[in-house]
Amino acid sequence: MGNETILSIKELKKDFRIGSETVHVIGGISFDVNKGEFISIIGESGCGKSTLLKMITALESVTAGEIRIDGKTVTRPDEKCTMIFQESRLLPWLSVEKNIAFTLPPDMSKEKKRELVKSHIELVGLSGFEKALPSQLSGGMQQRVSIARALATAPDLLLLDEPFGALDAFTRINLQDEILKIWQKQKTTMLLVTHDIDEAIYLSDRIIVLSAKPGKVKADIKVSLPRPRRRSDIEFLRIRRSVLLELFENGSQEDLEYYI
Amino acid sequence: MGREKKNSIRSRAVNFLLVISLPALLLIFWEIGVRNGSINGNVIPAPSKLFDTFIELIKKGKLQEGLLISFQRVIQGFLIASVAGVTLGFLMGIFASFNRMLSSLVNILRPIPVVALIPILIIILGVGESANVSIIVVGALWPILLNTTAGVMSTDRKLLELAYVYRLGKPKQYFKIILPSALYSILTGLRLGVSGAWMSVVAAEMIGATSGIGYLIMFSKSLAQAANMYVLVLVVGIIGYLIDKLLLMLQNRISKRFVAGRG
Ligand SMILES: Nc1ncnc2c1ncn2[C@@H]1O[C@H](COP(=O)(O)OP(=O)(O)OP(=O)(O)O)[C@@H](O)[C@H]1O
Ligand SMILES: [Mg+2]
Numbered sequence: 001m002g003n004e005t006i007l008s009i010k011e012l013k014k015d016f017r018i019g020s021e022t023v024h025v026i027g028g029i030s031f032d033v034n035k036g037e038f039i040s041i042i043g044e045s046g047c048g049k050s051t052l053l054k055m056i057t058a059l060e061s062v063t064a065g066e067i068r069i070d071g072k073t074v075t076r077p078d079e080k081c082t083m084i085f086q087e088s089r090l091l092p093w094l095s096v097e098k099n100i101a102f103t104l105p106p107d108m109s110k111e112k113k114r115e116l117v118k119s120h121i122e123l124v125g126l127s128g129f130e131k132a133l134p135s136q137l138s139g140g141m142q143q144r145v146s147i148a149r150a151l152a153t154a155p156d157l158l159l160l161d162e163p164f165g166a167l168d169a170f171t172r173i174n175l176q177d178e179i180l181k182i183w184q185k186q187k188t189t190m191l192l193v194t195h196d197i198d199e200a201i202y203l204s205d206r207i208i209v210l211s212a213k214p215g216k217v218k219a220d221i222k223v224s225l226p227r228p229r230r231r232s233d234i235e236f237l238r239i240r241r242s243v244l245l246e247l248f249e250n251g252s253q254e255d256l257e258y259y260i
Numbered sequence: 261m262g263r264e265k266k267n268s269i270r271s272r273a274v275n276f277l278l279v280i281s282l283p284a285l286l287l288i289f290w291e292i293g294v295r296n297g298s299i300n301g302n303v304i305p306a307p308s309k310l311f312d313t314f315i316e317l318i319k320k321g322k323l324q325e326g327l328l329i330s331f332q333r334v335i336q337g338f339l340i341a342s343v344a345g346v347t348l349g350f351l352m353g354i355f356a357s358f359n360r361m362l363s364s365l366v367n368i369l370r371p372i373p374v375v376a377l378i379p380i381l382i383i384i385l386g387v388g389e390s391a392n393v394s395i396i397v398v399g400a401l402w403p404i405l406l407n408t409t410a411g412v413m414s415t416d417r418k419l420l421e422l423a424y425v426y427r428l429g430k431p432k433q434y435f436k437i438i439l440p441s442a443l444y445s446i447l448t449g450l451r452l453g454v455s456g457a458w459m460s461v462v463a464a465e466m467i468g469a470t471s472g473i474g475y476l477i478m479f480s481k482s483l484a485q486a487a488n489m490y491v492l493v494l495v496v497g498i499i500g501y502l503i504d505k506l507l508l509m510l511q512n513r514i515s516k517r518f519v520a521g522r523g
Contacts, residue, residue, distance in 0.1 A: 057424075057425045058424075059421055059424065059425060076427075077424060077425050077426075077427050079427065082425070082426065083425050085418070085421075085422070087418065089418050089419060089421075089422045091419065091436075091437065091440075093440050102428075102436070103422075103426040103428065106429070106432075153426065
C-alpha cells in the first residue's frame, strides 16, 4: 500500500441557516485518506456525517476550508468518486441489469457495458435476477444492486452512507463480507459512514470518531488487526472499548455499560 | 381456484345488475309515463320513439357524418393541445423561473369556462375551422398542462441527486428519470384533455359551426325536432363515456408496461 493521498480534507466547515439562525454543523474537520485505505466515520446522529459525504460529492456547498480529491479541489462531482446511499435509490421502472447499466458512461461500448453489468451482478450474487424489477427484490437485494451499480463505474474512492443501516443483522453481516472481499480484490478506497461500532472495527483500517455540535474529529483510531477479524477477539473488544470511550466521553458510565 | 373464478363471475354479474338497474327502471317508467299520458311526449319523447329516431338518423347517415366531422376537429385540437400542454408543462415543472413567469397567466385563464371564450375567438378568428379547433385546444390544454407539471415536480429528488453524483447529463435526467416519473400523471392529463376536447367541440359547434354533432343538436332545436335532439345529446354522453373508458384502459396498459413498480 503506497502512502499516496486520494482524499484530503482541510479545515472544513459547514453552516446551515435554519430560519434566522446559523447552525454550525461541521466546525473545522481535517483528515487525509490514503489510496486503498478503508476508513469508517462514526459519530452520534446529527453530527454531520451525511453532510460531510454530500460535500465530498458536491451535493452540498462548502462553507469554509477545502476538499481535494487526487489534489483537485472539489467543485463538481469528481469522476473518481462515487457514493452508495443509505437507500438503494434504484429506478423503479428499470430491471436490475438496466439499473446497473444506467450510470455507466455514455461513451462506453455496448459490449463493454454488458460485460461489466454481468460481472457485477455475479459479484454481488444476484445472477438469475437480471430481468427482475426492484419491486420484486428484497431490501437487501436492492442494496446489493446499488452496490453493484457503484462498483461497475470503477471508482477510485467509494463513499458509503450507512449502506447497511436498514437491513437485518444477517444480511448486514453478509454484505459486510462482500464489501470486504471487493475491497481486497479491487483496492478501492472506501469511506464508510456507520452507526455500528462492530461494523467499523470489523471492516476498517482507521476509525474517525466525530463529535457533535459542531462536528469535529475527536479521535482517529488505527485498527491493525489482521483480517479476517473475529468479533469476539480480545483485541477486537479492546478497540471496541476505546471507541466507546471516545464516543461517550461526556456521557454517563451507564451509557457505556449499556453498550459493553 | 375454480371456486374463486366462479365467485368472481358471480360477483361481476351482480355488479352489472346493480349498475344497469337504475337506468333500466328509469327507462321503463319513462316509457309507461309517456304512453299513459302523464308525460308530454312532444317535449319528452318516449324511449321507443328515441330508439326509432336513432335508427333513422343512422340510416340517413346524418349521425355518422356529423360525428366524423366532430371527431376530426377533436383530434386536431387535442393533438395541438397535447404538444403544447406537455411541452409547456414539462418546462414549467423543471424550471422554477419559467413556472413563476407563466403561472399567474395560467391561473387567470384556466378558470374561464370555454363557452365564455367562444365569442371572443370567433371575433378574432372569424367563423370557421380555426375558431372551432382553437376552442378545443383551450378546452383540452389545462388538464394536460397542469398534470404534466405536477408529474414532473413529483419526481423523486433522491433520484436526481443520484444522477448528479453519477454525473449523468441533463438530457438523460430529463428523458430517462423525469419523463418516466411523470408519465402516469401525463397520461391522466391526456385522458382528461380528451374529455375536455369532446365537451368543447360540442359547445363550439352549437355556437359557431355549420356541421358536426353540436351543430346537429342546434339544428334539431330550431326545427323543434325534440326526438332528434335527445338522441344526439345522449350520443354525445355515451361517446364521452366510451372515450374515457377506452383511454383509462389504454393508460393502465401503457403504465403497466413503462411505469412498472409504481402500483
Ligand atoms: N439542508 C439542510 N438544511 C439545514 N440543516 C441541515 C440540512 N442538512 C442537514 N442539516 C442539519 O445538519 C445536521 C447534520 O445532519 P446530517 O444529516 O449530516 O447528520 P448525520 O450525522 O448524517 O446524522 P445521522 O447519523 O442521523 O444520519 C443536522 O442537525 C441537520 O439538522
Ligand atoms: Mg446521515
